[in-house]
Amino acid sequence: MSYELMHHGGYEGVTGSCHQFRIDPANSILVDCGLFQGAETSADGRRADDALAVGFPVADIRALVLTHVHIDHVGRLPWLLAAGYKGPIYCSEASARMLPTVLADAFEIGVSRDARFVERYLQLVESRLRPLPWKQWAEVPTHGGATCRIRLQRAGHILGSAYVECDALAPGAAAHRIVFSGDLGAPWTPLLPAPGSPWRADRVVLESTYGNRVHESRRTRRQRLQAVVEHALGNGGTVIIPAFSIGRTQELLYEFEDILHRQARAAGPHAQRWAQLPIYLDSPLASRFTALYRELQPHWDAEAHARVRAGRQPLAFSQLHAIEGHDAHLANVARLTASAEPAVVIAASGMCAGGRVVNYLKAMLPDPRHDVLFVGYQAAGTPGAAIQRHGPRGGYVELDGQRIPIRAAIHTLAGYSAHADQRDLVRFITRMRHRPAEVCLVHGEPAARLALAQALTEALEGKVRVIA
Template sequence: MSYELIHHGGHDGVTGSCHQLRIDAANSLLIDCGLFQGAETSQDGRSGEDALAVRFPVGDIRALVLTHVHIDHVGRLPWLLAAGYSGPIYCSEASARLLPTVLADAFALGISRDTRHVERYLQLVEARLRPLPWRQWADIPTQRGARCRIRLQRAGHILGSAYVECDVAAAGAAAERIVFSGDLGAPWTPLLPPPRPPWRADRVVLESTYGDRLHESRHTRRQRLQAAVEHAIANGGTVIVPAFSIGRTQELLYEFEDILHRQSRSGGRQAERWARLPIYLDSPLASRFTALYRELQPHWDAEARARVRQGRRPLDFAQLVAIDGHDAHLANVRRLARSGEPAVVIAASGMCAGGRVVNYLKAMLHDPRHDVLFVGYQAAGTPGAAIQRNGPRGGYVDLDGERIDIRAAIHTLAGYSAHADQHSLVRFVTGMRHWPREVRLVHGEAGARAALARAIEHASSGQIVCS
């Protein structure tokens, strides 16, 4: 029996992830329900509220499973509930802790800032949440004799991220195991244990964001991060790091703490400069998530927990300065733009599509003293993608309707991506003891999907079919 896979987003692009596994006419699972971002306005090109509407029937959906709490995987939850979905929402225990903060912020930005509406929405979601421990099977209630169980395994993308193993069977049919990768992390992602391939699968729905490239090693990327900052120190400029509030921000803080620690032990002129370098976290939301990350230390990997035992504070070191209020933010932008004080600023949004990072970019992009450091994927159609593309050629970008010339140095460190590269994605499939017969590639641009398909089929000598 072959079960039907239907994609309501995140199939032909990298946002809006939403995948339906139909067991039979009366039973299906929904894996993620995320927002579209950038040029990927919607699955069918609609814009505005029309893009957000859930246009598929929800009556046969027995459970929603969330792989992780990034907005492109959970952001359409209000519209799913409005469409009539009233079933359980499964996720990992760490994701259940992080999810309310993500949803409250997204709801306030996109729907209503009325605290009563936000609270009512969160109550609806929290009443349906079913947090699951790692590696334990959970039975999903079904109808008409169908069977379904799921198990979450660590995906290493952000704290709490999971890939989902689904054992499903229609009445009287043999069971089949379908694995949904969600977003897989690189093997050396700070703070998180690396993902391990499942034992077996019949079919795999696999992300392909970086399916056409390889990442730098951990040592190389740390060297490049340090070099970019030291370039700005020498110029008397600021390193602006557009970062996602959850995941990438905390990983960067972890890496900066390690560089500061190493410099303090090495001595010399650069060490003295690093010791005076402020690292500003200018995002109230990122600060809240960083506090949650600190509370969730039991979910960190062994290396990070060992640093805490040594008395180090990977996410709360002395040179970290959190900026909360809007007035303090604007004052910091003005001061850094004119002062010549070396500094690092980490601010959202990660794709420069809004948030406080835009004010820093508007004030500093035209000045060659400063540097912009991209450490995450920039979706087509976002200002971040335009800066990344045009900046090295001395081009421009439109921010808030204003054309800004790009004279700052532009750096991209792909090694800090929270997504697995081609090698790790291939290994996720071929590292199984029993290979799947089919891999469905999602969450990637056309070139990345095609390159990954070739790599998987080559590594498996054609025994695995990619679609």
Template sequence: MHANIIHHGAFRGVTGSCHQLFIDDARSLLIDCGLFQGAETAPDGLSGAGQPDIPFAVDGIQALVATHVHIDHVGRIPWLLAAGFKGPILCSEPSARLLPVVLADAFQLGISRDRQLVERYLKLLESRIRPLPWRTWYTVFSSSQASCRIRLQRAGHILGSAYVECEIRRADEAPVRVLFSGDLGAPHAPLLPTPQPPYRADVVVLESTYGDRVHESRATRRDRLQAVVERALGNGGTVIVPAFSIGRTQELLYEFEDILHRQRRKPGPHAAAWEKLPIHLDSPLAGRFTQLYRELQPFWDAEALARVRAGRKPLAFDQLVAIDGHDAHMANVRRLARSGEPAIVIAASGMCTGGRVLNYLKAMLHDPRHDVLFVGYQAKGTPGSDIQTYGPRGGYVDLDGERIDIRAAIHTLSGYSAHADQNDLVRFVTRMRHLPSEVRLIHGDDEARRALGKRLWNETDRRVVVLNAE
């Protein structure tokens, strides 16, 4: 028996995750349904950042499995429901708490801000969500001719993120187990346990976002984060951190709290400045997610829980300043742009495609006192990618139709990526007791897929067929 899979997104790029696994000729399971970002499109070209409609039939889809709640994995759910999808939305218990907040925001940005319409949509959405416990098989469909069950395992990418084991049985055929990685996290990520590979899989559909590189160590990344901030302390500037509202923001807060804690215990040359340094969280949505993270504390890893038991507050420390209203946001932009006050600002969006971070960038990118720190993947065609690419060369970027010369220092810390790197991805496959016969590489640029494919080919002694999505 082979696995019949159609990739509707994240096939020749990183975003727009959407994969259809067929149970039989008429029935299927959908893994994720995310928005495209930047210049990326569906393989058929019918869907993209400006065309989120669902171009495939949904009648036979028995369920949607949401691996996690990042917008490039769940952002097209409103359009999936509008297309007539009637099945349940299966996800982990933390994701079930986070998903309505993510999709309410996506609905208001992409469809309508009408309050009654949003509330009606959320009521429909919440009636479809089915939270599943970790490591427990759940039957999606069963008949005398075919069946499908799934199991969620911790993926370590953001809180609630899962990889999905799917077992399909058909009459008179051996069962096949297909694994969808979703986004796998890096080991030692703040708040999250390291993902562990399963015992076996026949087919692995594997992300390859960082399939061509190896991240910095955790200790190195914290030191570099501290160094970037201390440069700003001397310059009288602001460190602008474009960050996704969920996942990356909470990891950064966790790391900043740790730096502040270490400076108090063993003061360095900038300890006095750190003690007064405000860390602005300028994103109401990120603030809501941070509160939900605090409420979901039982799902944190052992290290984070140990800090809580020691009386620390990893996501609610004293120097954290939350900015909610738009007027307060604009006042903060003006004040930091004019003053010599060192500060850290964490603001969405992570790829600078919109949100409050744009106002900071428009006010400060031209000024060499300031720093921009990227801690996550920047999809091609996004302003974040342009700043990351052309900023170090003294180039410019177009923001809201305005050309901004880049004079601020631009930094990238790959060690803060929430994605597994090449070593992690290879280990995830090779540490299975029974290797898969096939690995399909998705969620990566061409170079990343090719590099990861070559290494998997070599390290599995060519016992695994590696299919690059090309």
């Protein structure tokens, strides 16, 4: 059978993304190979903590294409290599710069901290990497008479994120173009150009993370971020922002620099407090990626470049303090917990499932002086989702086996989501010049997929088959 689409993760949930497109029995490509997180399971029902092994044949996979470097899209790469995959790994040039740092961190946590093993693994991956410029077709090596080429377009999710266009031709079949959206960003994302729609496709594999939601206005989110922080400043406490090391952290720093710049130019009622407010980046990994973002400045959007030309440093301003060593981290937690010093702390992980943010939450959630601000999606089964759900009712959350009461104020700013909302996803399809015959929805919980399927069906007047 030609042109078969299979899902090995990221189908009925938002993590573990792994999609296989089979051209013919001898040739296929794999798009992403990510870890499962939270309560989500692999296709065979295994939970995240034991769903690492690659349980599908890899002999016919001719290429792995990575849409971006978030761990739920690349984290099973060691197990894919262990299963015998020996082909090339395609990604954007910016992703190729960041991928070794992501993989080294994941390898040390999930496989081994032995420096020799880590270095050998990274050398193997880097020998397979084939970075691709934007908008340029690349031929994928195939067997038999089949042909395949791929092209990457900006997806606007994080730096280097791409959606994938794939042209395939199987012997005895008509040519077929399939588009994998990866994770799509939305307009007004700091630092990143907005994604455009593909020109045409026969089939689109479309993410649906926020398929049932419409974000708050992204144009006004800086004002809302400022309002939340100013509300918290009066409490003499800390604003804890759980954020992933790649993408959300850098967007937040960009927005905080802009608030500080505006307060310095035209003082508002809280200008003095802003001028003295420390912003702590407490994540060595996030600090490394922030440095990489600065090095990858040519990939920023026009607005960010204009700020740099004006002499500003969007990701390296004076009130930003990086916390590196573990002892310094513990000291910062203790000091902010005990003092009445207003502060902002940005720390990973974004879903509160591990990392340094957990120590802040254990210490500060029981104290009403403090605030927790969520700016990203919280997958089902994660501590972040539990805090969002139970926090407003004065509930509790389990962290490191401890029941922590939630008395801190809990806020959510959906306008900072890394993902396109329902309107953006619908526009991604309706703005195509030649629309597909089929749209397959992935990377969403059931309610989100079903809502997006209905919205797409209505927008496309039932002329495109939508599979949810």
